[in-house]
Amino acid sequence: MDPSGVESGTVNFSPTKGNPGSRYYKARQFFRWVIQPTGEADEPEIIYHEKVFVRGKGTAVLFGLMGQLVEVAGDYNIPLVAVPATKIKKFATGYGKANKKMMIQAAKKFGYYPSDDNEADALCLLEYAISKEKG
Numbered sequence: 001m002d003p004s005g006v007e008s009g010t011v012n013f014s015p016t017k018g019n020p021g022s023r024y025y026k027a028r029q030f031f032r033w034v035i036q037p038t039g040e041a042d043e044p045e046i047i048y049h050e051k052v053f054v055r056g057k058g059t060a061v062l063f064g065l066m067g068q069l070v071e072v073a074g075d076y077n078i079p080l081v082a083v084p085a086t087k088i089k090k091f092a093t094g095y096g097k098a099n100k101k102m103m104i105q106a107a108k109k110f111g112y113y114p115s116d117d118n119e120a121d122a123l124c125l126l127e128y129a130i131s132k133e134k135g
Helices: 022-035 059-075 085-093 100-109 117-134
Strands: 047-050 080-083
Touching: 022 059, 047 059, 047 117, 059 080, 080 085, 080 117, 085 100, 085 117, 100 117
Parallel strands: 047 080
Antiparallel strands: none
C-alpha cells in the first residue's frame, strides 16, 4: 500500500494457453472483485476510466476488456466516465502529449510510487477523478 493509503498496481489479463477468451473472464472477475462492497469499503458511486482510442493491433482486445467493465458496472448500476488520455496528461503534467517518464514524475508529485507507466497513468487518473468529484 502506498503511504497515501491508496492501493494500486497492475493486473495481467493475458489469456490462458489455448483459451483466448480467458482474458475477458479474468477481467470480469477482477472488476467484480474491485467493485463489490466489503466490510472495509462501500460500492463505488462512479467509475472513471481512460477512454479507449486505438486502431490496429490490440484494438479488439482493448474493446473486449472495455466491454467487461461496461457489463460489470451495469450489473451494479454504476455510471462510467471516460476520460481521454490527453486530458489526463494535461491535468497531471500541463502537457497533453506527456510521455511515460513525465507521467511517472507526475504521479510521484502527487505522492505516489508507481512501479511503471501504466500504474502512473492510473494514479494520475485517480487524481483527476478526485479533482472533478470535489468540484
